[in-house]
Amino acid sequence: MTAALSPVPLAEGVRPERVKKPGLLRRIYKHRADYLYVLPAIGVMLLVIAYPIYDTIYLSFLNLPPNLAFEDAEFTGFNNYARILQAESFHEATWNTVVWTVFSTFIAFVLGFGAALALNGAFLGQGLLRGILLVPYVISAVAAAYVWRWIFHSDFGVIGAITVGLGLTARPINFLDSTSTVMASLILVNVWKEFPFAMIMMLAGLQTVPEQLMRAAKVDGASAWNRFWHVTFPHVRHVAVVTILLLLVANLNGFTIPYVMTGGGPAGASEIWITHIYQIAFGRIRFGLASAYSVILFIIMMVLGYFYVRALTRGDERTPS
Amino acid sequence: MQGFDAKMRAFHRRSLLGCVISAPLLIATGALAQGSKTGIDINKWTPEYIRSIAGTETYDTAAECGKVVPTDYKGRLTYWWVGPTQAQPQIDHEMDKQFWEAFAKTYPNIQVTKQNLDYNDMLNKLRTAALGRAAPMVARLPILWGVEFAAKGQLMEFGPKDVGYSTDEFWPGAIKSVTWKNKTYGVPTNNETMALIWNANIFKEAGLDPEKPPQTWADVVAYSKQIKEKTGKNGYGLVARVNAGNTPFRFMPQLWAMGGGALDEAEDNPTYKQIMVNNPGSKQALQQVVDMYVRDKSVPTSALTNTQNQNQDPFIAGQLAMMISHPTEYAVMLDRAAKATGEDKKMADQVVSGMRYGLIPQGDKRRAVVFGGSNVHVFRPDLVEGGLDLNAAKAFVCFSTGPEWSTRYHWITSNPGNIRGFKTKAMKERLEQIKYLDVTTSMLPAGVPFPVLPQSTEIMNIIVPTMMQNALTGKMPVPEAADLAAKQIKELMNEF
Numbered sequence: 001m002t003a004a005l006s007p008v009p010l011a012e013g014v015r016p017e018r019v020k021k022p023g024l025l026r027r028i029y030k031h032r033a034d035y036l037y038v039l040p041a042i043g044v045m046l047l048v049i050a051y052p053i054y055d056t057i058y059l060s061f062l063n064l065p066p067n068l069a070f071e072d073a074e075f076t077g078f079n080n081y082a083r084i085l086q087a088e089s090f091h092e093a094t095w096n097t098v099v100w101t102v103f104s105t106f107i108a109f110v111l112g113f114g115a116a117l118a119l120n121g122a123f124l125g126q127g128l129l130r131g132i133l134l135v136p137y138v139i140s141a142v143a144a145a146y147v148w149r150w151i152f153h154s155d156f157g158v159i160g161a162i163t164v165g166l167g168l169t170a171r172p173i174n175f176l177d178s179t180s181t182v183m184a185s186l187i188l189v190n191v192w193k194e195f196p197f198a199m200i201m202m203l204a205g206l207q208t209v210p211e212q213l214m215r216a217a218k219v220d221g222a223s224a225w226n227r228f229w230h231v232t233f234p235h236v237r238h239v240a241v242v243t244i245l246l247l248l249v250a251n252l253n254g255f256t257i258p259y260v261m262t263g264g265g266p267a268g269a270s271e272i273w274i275t276h277i278y279q280i281a282f283g284r285i286r287f288g289l290a291s292a293y294s295v296i297l298f299i300i301m302m303v304l305g306y307f308y309v310r311a312l313t314r315g316d317e318r319t320p321s
Numbered sequence: 322m323q324g325f326d327a328k329m330r331a332f333h334r335r336s337l338l339g340c341v342i343s344a345p346l347l348i349a350t351g352a353l354a355q356g357s358k359t360g361i362d363i364n365k366w367t368p369e370y371i372r373s374i375a376g377t378e379t380y381d382t383a384a385e386c387g388k389v390v391p392t393d394y395k396g397r398l399t400y401w402w403v404g405p406t407q408a409q410p411q412i413d414h415e416m417d418k419q420f421w422e423a424f425a426k427t428y429p430n431i432q433v434t435k436q437n438l439d440y441n442d443m444l445n446k447l448r449t450a451a452l453g454r455a456a457p458m459v460a461r462l463p464i465l466w467g468v469e470f471a472a473k474g475q476l477m478e479f480g481p482k483d484v485g486y487s488t489d490e491f492w493p494g495a496i497k498s499v500t501w502k503n504k505t506y507g508v509p510t511n512n513e514t515m516a517l518i519w520n521a522n523i524f525k526e527a528g529l530d531p532e533k534p535p536q537t538w539a540d541v542v543a544y545s546k547q548i549k550e551k552t553g554k555n556g557y558g559l560v561a562r563v564n565a566g567n568t569p570f571r572f573m574p575q576l577w578a579m580g581g582g583a584l585d586e587a588e589d590n591p592t593y594k595q596i597m598v599n600n601p602g603s604k605q606a607l608q609q610v611v612d613m614y615v616r617d618k619s620v621p622t623s624a625l626t627n628t629q630n631q632n633q634d635p636f637i638a639g640q641l642a643m644m645i646s647h648p649t650e651y652a653v654m655l656d657r658a659a660k661a662t663g664e665d666k667k668m669a670d671q672v673v674s675g676m677r678y679g680l681i682p683q684g685d686k687r688r689a690v691v692f693g694g695s696n697v698h699v700f701r702p703d704l705v706e707g708g709l710d711l712n713a714a715k716a717f718v719c720f721s722t723g724p725e726w727s728t729r730y731h732w733i734t735s736n737p738g739n740i741r742g743f744k745t746k747a748m749k750e751r752l753e754q755i756k757y758l759d760v761t762t763s764m765l766p767a768g769v770p771f772p773v774l775p776q777s778t779e780i781m782n783i784i785v786p787t788m789m790q791n792a793l794t795g796k797m798p799v800p801e802a803a804d805l806a807a808k809q810i811k812e813l814m815n816e817f
Contacts (some may be wrong), residue, residue, distance in 0.1 A: 154622035155555075155635070171618075177625040179794045260365060265563050266625040267790040282445045284779055 053298070059291035073288075080292035089268065089276065090293075097272040099183055100250040100258070104190045109244055111191065112198020117228075119199070120206045130203075137196035145260035147188045152176050152261075176262055179269035186270055190257050194250065198243050205239030206232070238311060245308040249301060273297050329383045339499060366766060368759040376749030379742035380741065382726060383427045386719040389485040395430040396713035399706065401447065402461035403695070408630050409734075410649070416732045424720055431713045440566055443777065451475045456700040458714045461510055461721075464498045464568060464694045465771050465778055471501035472775035477709075479699045480505030490739050493690075494770045499696045501773070503711035508722045510737035511731040512694035515570065516644050516757065516765035522675035523642040527551040534643075534679035538575050541643065542609050542617070543563035549619035557613060558632035558644030559620040561789040567629040569771070569781035570691045571645045572610070572789060577769055578684025579606040583780045583810065586772045587689055593772045596810050598788065599803035602686060607792050607799050614793045622763055625790055633657065637669050642651060645681060648761040652733040658735075678757035680764060691766030694738060699723060776813050784809050 028035060060080055062073040084090050119130055136144065151158050152175035160172020175185040209232050217227045233240075255274045258264065264271035264279060271279075277297065281290035347564045371805050383392055405413040424433070436457070438446060444466055450456045451470065462470075470476050480499070481488050488496050499507035519621065521531035527548040535541045545556025560567045577587035581603025585595040597603060613620045621627060621635070633650075635641040637657045644650075647783035654676060681690045697718050702709035720726060728742035733755055742748060752758055771777050788806035 149626075154626075156623075172622070174622050177622050177794075179796060261566060262626060263562075263792055267787070267794040267796045269794070269796075279564075282448065283783060285448060 001114055006200040007059045056291045056294050056298075057289055060295045061292075062288045064197060064286075064288050074111075076288070080288050081296070083289065084293055084296065089271070092268055093271045093273055093276040096183060096268075096270065097252065097274075100187060100190075100254070100270075100272050103187050104194065104251045104254070105244060105247040107187070108194040108247055109198045109240070111195040112200075112243075113202045113240070115195065115204055119203060133199060134196045136193050137200075139193075141193065141256040142260055144193055145189070145257045148192075148257075149176070149261045152185055177266055179267055182262055182266065182270045185315035186258055186261060189261070190254060192249070193257065194247060198247065201243040201246075202236060205236035209235045241311040243307065245304060245311060249308070251295070252304070253302065276290055323432060366762075368763050371759065371762055372752055374744050375752050376744070376746045378724075378741070378744040380724045381747060382423075382723045384748075385485060385723055386427065386716060389719045390393060390428075390712045390716035392427055393430060394428065394712055394716060396710040396716075397432045397707075398459065398710060398713040398717050399457040400433060400435045400459045400461075400717065401438055401457040402435070402441065403440045403443055403463065406439065406655075408633075410743050412652060412733055413649075416730055420721070420726060420730050423726070424717070427720060428713075428716050431716060433717075441564070450702050450706075451700065454704050455706040456704045458705050458709050458719055459697060459699055461695050461697045462507075464495070464512075464692070464696060465569075465781060467499060467507050467565070467696050467698050468773050469499050469775040469778055470700075471499075471504075471506040473705055475701055476506040477699045477701050478504050478506060479508070479718075481508050481510075481722070484508065484715050484722065486719075486722065486739065490741055492738070492740065492765075494692050494768060495694060495696070495738055497773055498694075498770055499698075500781060507696040507698040508718055510695045510697050510722050510727055511738045512692065512765070512768075513647060513731075513735035514690040514692060514761060515647055516678045516680065516690075516761045516764055516769045517643060518636075518646055518650055519641065519643045519677050519679065520636065520641070520672055520675050521677050522671060523548060523552060523554055523639065527642070531675070532677070534677065535682050538578055538606070538609055538682050538684050542612055545613050545619040545643065546617040549617060552642075554639075555635065555641045556617075556619040556643060558629075558636065558641050559610060559624040559767060560627055560629055560632065561610070561614075561786060561793055562626055562628055562781050562785040563625045563790060565628045565786070566782065568786040568789070571629075572606075572785065573691055573769070573771075573781070574645070574681050574689045575609065575684065576603050576606045576785075577689035578687055579603065579609075579684065580684065580686035581606055583785060584772050584774075587687070587769045591772070593774055596807050596814075598785070598810060599637045599800070599807035602684070604799055604803050606684070606711070607789065607803055610789060611792050611799055612798060616797065627794060637661075637672050638665070639668050639672050647734060648678075648755060648758050649734045651678070651756050678760040680733035680760070681767070688767045689763045689769050690767050692765075692770045694735060696738075736765070776810075779813060780810055784813070 014101050022030070061077060063076045063079065064070070065072045065074075097118055101232055115133055119126060119133075127145050150156075154160065154172060154174045154177045157172055157175070159175070160169075163169040164172055174181060176182050214227060217231050222230070254272070255278065258270050258272055259278065261272045264275045273293070274297070277290050277293045280286050280293060345557065386392070405417050421433075421435075424431075441461070443462075447460060447462075447466075447470075449457065451473075456475070463757060467476070467585070481491060481496075484771065486508070487504075492512055495509035495512050499505055499509065511610060517534055519534055524531040524533075524544075527544075528551055529544060529547065535544045541557055548554060548556035560571050562568055573583070574596075576582060579602040581600055582588070582597040584593045585591050585597055588595075610620075614624060621632070621641070629644070629646060632641060632644050632646075633653055634657075636644060637654055651673075654669075654673050658666065658673045661669040681688065683689075699714050699718070700709070701712075702711075720741055721730065724737065724739045724741035724745050725747065727737040727739045728745050728751070729748040731737065732747075737745075737748070771781055774780075784806050787809075789801045791802040791805065792799050796802075
């Protein structure tokens, strides 16, 4: 099977003939119908994505007057970028963003993968359990954030009442009003909300593992770990990479939970890039500064996006056309 | 005085005590000079005077406004405001309904498209809408916000004279809040000051005199500590959330009382150029809240995420002893007590009967309270979605800021912005029905308006609460938190 796909070896001394690739315009002309089909979508994307990106980049080089009159805007070059990079709040928000993104992604992925492995086998109530575990994912993020805010409330929260009632703590645990516990509390809620997504993705990946290979490994006496590591994992590796990248992007953009639950507080302890940008733009009306901040975040997202596309298209180039 | 006493008999006896104590106390503590900041003369605006003028005049709103814009005028109006929410008592909703019905009856041919927005959402929405040329024609904004829009050039020059009223009909402090660079950009709708509210039952339980509120902010700290130690209940309802209006309304009076301020807004002749947020008085006030939150743990732990709404539940449940709030709080508590059942109902009724109002405590330098309220503004025609119908806007502003509706609309929440409102029958009814209205009204002369600067919103809603959070969480010591706030205010002032 493999031999059939290998290139035919050339006789000694024969130089391979160079195939001249058609020019770009010729190729476009050749596929003109295809381009026409996607033209409306490209038009919409230019309008709703490309133009705002251009405008944000443009704004990031300006210092707007208090009345935000563009005719009085002052071109300040990279001044906004320099201000952001020098600001202590940026360093604080960056650290918070790293903690928020890495821990949320890692824990949600591990839990989701674990749940997927557990739910992959056939057992009674499997469908029901899958449905229940999906509930956090389908609940509105705003509603979930409000409910969790009350569950964690430092004076009347359910958890605090239970721990005090059981005599475990003298006072309700301070989840959201302490700089040392607030981020962990938010990550917990985020993981609760996101792990079903990882579970579904990985469950789909697990369905592609050939049953024959698993049976063969069992017959050969492979342990459960060896079966997972040498048979299951290689098959779901690409799905895992895509899932992790999607979770990273979602968490870097994760606005709802931190904003609704704490608004970035207390004392900036849960301020992440995206909530900080919102605060600068709409709380303090510094559009130039917020735009520069957004551009920095955009560049990071593009890097992640590159890896995401690479992960998605891996193997495509080897596929014979 | 006899008449005054007779009327007061309708009130709770404790309220009378608070009222009788309040007026001389104010004079004795130098509040007379503070009246100059709001233009309210304490010698004149005593609870007795307020009662004596109530119900002495009648007004025909339709006739007055008909002179400005004929009542058969046909047009359209778009209007945004911070209106009643689900957390507010039923009477607020009823008054709102009555107001719109009355306006529709007076101007049946003006079609109104209105949006009632939440306080925490409205500012950002309005900023964005004005930038996107999708602003409403008219917006009623809390007193702190308007000057920012005026400074940005987004408001139309528009004042009381445009709707047939004279500026003398409004408090000078309120007129100042709609003035930017000597031009008027709005009409005051309502003005109020808050008071200290306490639960006499908890005071008694803690071994304090149930009828004697704390006289100074130092007393508040001591009372709060004693209450926590003796009863396990929270003493004072501290609010320190960032970007929530409740925070500066409760903390700035303490800062001002101790001789501090964000700028020099509490001084006799404010220039708004001197930064005072890190002076010894401000630091002392900040230290007091740190003492309550960190050292004594006598205030709600959730103070950093709470708004005043989250103080209402523990108060009605008898778990919070003191808080600062509007006259409306009594109605809120009555509302909540009416909805409670079983044991909760018993407790709520006890709390309502033990509820007391007193003057906001004084500090080393003065007694102070935020001169609050709202103003109504008209947006520049080119920024209004669909264009401005100036006559419709005038008709509406005239109707809502006149003596009748500026009194009726803010039935339990505030006081009329139009001073003639104090002479209406509605005011007389309010004084008879609303407990403690006289106490909150007698705080008016101690009112300090927020700095009339476009930077005020950011200073009061972001910089000052962040300073509190930095100190309360232990992120930095009090002097450092205050110095950082001063640095941020300085940078902000230089930017504009």
